Amino acid sequence: MQLYPIESGNFKLDGGAMFGVVPKSLWQRTNPADANNMIDIAARCLLIEDGNRLILIDTGMGDKQNDKFFGYYYLWGTDSIDNSLKQLGFHRDDITDVFMTHLHFDHCGGSVQWNKDRTAYEPAFKNAHFWSNKEHWQWATQPNNREKASFLTENILPMQESGQLKFTGIAEDRLLKNSELGFDIFFADGHTDKQMIPLIKYKDKTIAFMADLLPTVGHLPLPFVMGYDTRPLLTLDEKELFLNKAADENFYLFLEHDAHNQIITVKHTEKGVRLDKTYTTQDIFTN
Template identity: 50%
Template sequence: MHIKTLDTGPFKLDGGAMFGVVPKTLWQRTNPADDRNLCEWALRNLLIETTDASGKPRLLLVDTGVGDKQDAKFMGFYDLPNGKTLPDAVQQAGYTLSDVTDVLLTHLHFDHAGGAVRWADAGRTRLEPTFPRATYWSHSQQWAWAMQPNPRERATYLRENIMPLHESGQLRFSDQHELGIPGIELLYVDGHTEKMLMPKIETNGQTLLFCADLIPSASHVPVPYVMGYDVRPLLTMDEKTQYLTRAVQENWLLVFDHDPTCEAATVEQTEKGVRVKEKGPLAEFI
């Protein structure tokens, strides 16, 4: 199994929204804000080259970033575009879009699912899945949540990002079909949004957890550091406690989707709770 990170950031989000009730005097030490109170974040995806149970090659992409099909007003809210695209990142990693066999969408918020779909023509009249041969994976309850979004999340579930996946026939639900890849287990949490999936990956004697938006950055490792975007923040704290405890006990490597500088980290128990132990590029750990 070979694992690479693909980075299609940076983009910007409000610092207060990213840290919830944590005071700015604390979070700005690690994530300084600009004059609009926006902090810089990454759009980090994983690319996993492996085989399934029958020995068939599989190339999995975990999340797809924002993409580039939204209008200038929308993109301007997040200081996009930034000159980086997901197709370029895949090609720079040595693959074509047709090589990707599976796309795991941790959840369907625009900054995770936006790159799953692209304009099919120069006139921007028709949308199509970005990866023509891939199976796209989501949980059926997350899909239902996106189809009838609550008022809190309505602005982040964009139908143009996800309906073409259903219409193409390339969408499968991970709770109804087996992924069928040894070494990859899909875990589910409900604090950030309904049935967000996190791939837990076993490779070369190591356990990696792609944390999605349960722990979006190394700065969010302390349990009270919960995003204002979360629909069930108290549940997020319970879920963080559960998985951080396992990460300490079983020496997991955590991979962060939004940390602007830190791709991965190990954690340890301290007098103040679980904290980052070692951090750096993913390649240095595996």
């Protein structure tokens, strides 16, 4: 097995929204804001090469919305999925599976693209299965008013209409062992219903793709919960459970949204679970 980071493009989000009720005087220590109160956000995806399978976890925003839409998110940098794949000697047609942690636009938007004539949408990975789960799919296709703006029909339904959509199993005890894609999945409901956190066995390590359970290093303290979360008190419980397990078992936490920290480990302290060490993906994936 080989693992590769795939940088799909960077953007900015309001710092207050990213940290909920936490005062700016606290969160700006780890996530400094610009004059518009916006903080740097990455969309760092993960590619797994395992035998004949090439599995891409999350796909970023994509590029099919209009300039007005992207104007809200202050895109920056030159990264893209195509460029990242090309640097590794791959093409999007090589991808066999696209695993979506959840269906918010910044995690699955790159899964669907315009067709050549810009008359309809089509899967952006023509040879891939697209993986979600039945409960989250229903949540996303029949959205509540709180999340409706994050679940965009054009990002979601073409995967089903193409016949390429598949569902993982669901674990009642939160942890699905050895899923159909070969890795364990931790289910978390605080951010959105049935978000999936992959736990990948890589050599002697466990790599946890943190998605929106832990967006950045700055979100390590339990009360530092995003304003976007639908059930913040549940997020508190899920973070505590997961971070304690991560500290106990020395997980390597792959941070999808932290523009400046790629992988971290955590440790127990008197103040709770806190940062232990930071790593680049090159430190972990090439050793």
